Amino acid sequence: MSVENAPVVDVDEAAIPVEKKMYYRFESNDKKEFRVSELAIQQSETLNRLVEAMGYTSEDVENKPAIAIENIDGKTLKLVFQWCEHHKGEAIPVDDGSVPKIVEIPEFDAKLMDIDNGLLFKLIWAADYLNIVQLLNVSCKKVANMAQGKTPAQLRRVYLLPSDEEDEAAKRAAQEAQDPRAREVEEEFEERKRQGGNSFF
Amino acid sequence: MAETSDNNPIATMENMPPEMLDEILDKLEPIEKLICKRVCRKFYRSVNRLDPGFFKIHVFTRGIWFNGLQMIRYRNRGNNCVVKYAGKEKIIENSNYMDVMISDLFTVLTNQNLHLAELRLLCADPVFAKIHELVVRNELTNLRTEHLIITTDFMYPALTTIFNALNYNNLQLNYIAEHILEPNLQQLERSLREIIDLVPAGVNFNLGIPWLDTLPIGSFLKFKRIELRITSHSNLSGRNIGNIIQTLLTSNVLEYCFLSAKYDIDDVIEFLTDEAHLQENEDVFVVEIPDKNERYTVELFENEFEITRSGN
Numbered sequence: 261m262s263v264e265n266a267p268v269v270d271v272d273e274a275a276i277p278v279e280k281k282m283y284y285r286f287e288s289n290d291k292k293e294f295r296v297s298e299l300a301i302q303q304s305e306t307l308n309r310l311v312e313a314m315g316y317t318s319e320d321v322e323n324k325p326a327i328a329i330e331n332i333d334g335k336t337l338k339l340v341f342q343w344c345e346h347h348k349g350e351a352i353p354v355d356d357g358s359v360p361k362i363v364e365i366p367e368f369d370a371k372l373m374d375i376d377n378g379l380l381f382k383l384i385w386a387a388d389y390l391n392i393v394q395l396l397n398v399s400c401k402k403v404a405n406m407a408q409g410k411t412p413a414q415l416r417r418v419y420l421l422p423s424d425e426e427d428e429a430a431k432r433a434a435q436e437a438q439d440p441r442a443r444e445v446e447e448e449f450e451e452r453k454r455q456g457g458n459s460f461f
Numbered sequence: 462m463a464e465t466s467d468n469n470p471i472a473t474m475e476n477m478p479p480e481m482l483d484e485i486l487d488k489l490e491p492i493e494k495l496i497c498k499r500v501c502r503k504f505y506r507s508v509n510r511l512d513p514g515f516f517k518i519h520v521f522t523r524g525i526w527f528n529g530l531q532m533i534r535y536r537n538r539g540n541n542c543v544v545k546y547a548g549k550e551k552i553i554e555n556s557n558y559m560d561v562m563i564s565d566l567f568t569v570l571t572n573q574n575l576h577l578a579e580l581r582l583l584c585a586d587p588v589f590a591k592i593h594e595l596v597v598r599n600e601l602t603n604l605r606t607e608h609l610i611i612t613t614d615f616m617y618p619a620l621t622t623i624f625n626a627l628n629y630n631n632l633q634l635n636y637i638a639e640h641i642l643e644p645n646l647q648q649l650e651r652s653l654r655e656i657i658d659l660v661p662a663g664v665n666f667n668l669g670i671p672w673l674d675t676l677p678i679g680s681f682l683k684f685k686r687i688e689l690r691i692t693s694h695s696n697l698s699g700r701n702i703g704n705i706i707q708t709l710l711t712s713n714v715l716e717y718c719f720l721s722a723k724y725d726i727d728d729v730i731e732f733l734t735d736e737a738h739l740q741e742n743e744d745v746f747v748v749e750i751p752d753k754n755e756r757y758t759v760e761l762f763e764n765e766f767e768i769t770r771s772g773n
Contacts, residue, residue, distance in 0.1 A: 363488055381473065388481055396484060403474075404488035412499040419474035421501050448505075459564045460533065460544040460551060461495035 284311055285326035292334025293326050300344035305391035336382040343395050353393050363401040373402045482507045492530050512574040519581040535562040563591045570604050580606040593619030596626045624659040633667040650675045678705050682712040691722035699728025707737050710748055710757050721765040
């Protein structure tokens with residue numbers, strides 16, 4: 261199924277769901293509304309618990325206000341729900357540490373995440389906030405893949421991270437925060453930089 | 462629909478909360494995790510919180526092999542260190558190759574989330590000296606590996622430091638062959654005693670050594686599982702082997718021993734039957750353990766024997 265055909269719908273785009281299944285209405289923090297199937301919601305532990313606690317009937321869904329998701333904007337939430345609809349009914353991975361984490365990005369997910377970095381980072385944040393394990397896995401993997409074959413300097417450019425000079429300010433701020441562990445880490449990092457340009461890693 | 466939202470604070474890697482950065486960096490290949498440590502402090506902290514993803518590390522004189530990676534090779538070129546990995550070269554200016562190599566090794570070894578199954582040190586003495594120097598300087602202890610495999614000269618003092626810094630359940634110690642021709646046997650025997658004293662009793666001990674007339678076999682009685690590989694130019698006598706067996710049978714804890722050496726099986730059987738007065742049946746001796754309702758079974762083969770403990 262292509263990303264464009266994923267069945268998540270903005271309310272104003274298609275008011276009546278085709279299937280007669282339980283749907284819920286959600287609203288982003290910029291007032292975009294979405295209808296999402298009950299099965300798709302199960303991919304999100306957070307939303308699943310929320311709708312279970314609410315105990316809505318089909319009539320409640322239509323008559324009561326949409327469930328507000330305060331921390332996520334409409335553009336990000338649309339991607340989230342498209343992902344959930346596409347993967348509805350799939351088993352949710354359990355990380356018990358017993359098997360190495362090997363994450364493959366399916367074609368649908370790859371297309372869905374063909375977006376700019378800012379939106380991708382928001383998608384990660386949303387996946388984490390809504391506790392959508394596999395979406396978090398694939399979106400993190402997508403960002404991790406950007407690091408392949410790069411040097412530290414190239415990675416700073418790819419991830420738009422500050423240069424060493426700019427980072428000095430952050431170092432001072434961390435020390436001022438008087439967090440002993442933070443300071444320890446700063447010193448360790450500095451020591452490794454001093455020791456060498458002296459390390460391959 | 463809005464492109465971005467001020468209510469959502471995260472839109473850059475720099476603002477990424479630590480737990481999410483950990484999720485991302487945990488998806489990296491092990492070598493990329495190591496390289497990411499040099500990106501910035503935030504990445505450095507994050508990678509330190511993660512499992513580096515290595516379970517086998519082999520250290521050679523001029524290279525380190527981490528499972529899943531190609532060999533990383535180090536050498537000096539003028540005043541610089543040249544590191545070769547996957548067909549690429551990196552020059553680290555004004556650095557000695559060994560400093561760089563051992564620094565890289567400890568970058569991984571000191572990670573608290575490392576779950577190392579095997580650490581193999583198959584390297585020349587100067588590498589051990591550098592490891593010793595780093596362990597002492599940084600007061601390192603509790604570095605963990607399930608299997609520790611060391612091939613070296615036992616008389617090298619840095620070994621003591623290494624044994625003290627590492628925790629392991631299985632130890633394989635190999636004396637390097639070229640030294641057998643010119644050993645100071647008394648010193649070797651003394652070094653071996655010192656090493657055995659440092660090895661915790663619960664460790665499965667696997668030792669490869671040249672034959673020593675004064676082999677401190679009594680020092681092995683604290684171990685439950687022993688594998689001894691003894692090398693010699695000529696056959697050991699039935700008495701040599703018979704004495705080892707007799708001593709091992711006095712252990713209170715030994716559960717299994719395998720020994721390989723050059724000997725004539727008939728000489729050993731003759732010693733055990735005539736002088737040790739053990740009962741033999743088709744090259745097998747069964748010795749009851751007093752007051753324990755258990756027995757040792759000694760099974761002799763050409764050039765190797767097994768001792769196993771069993772009970773009712």
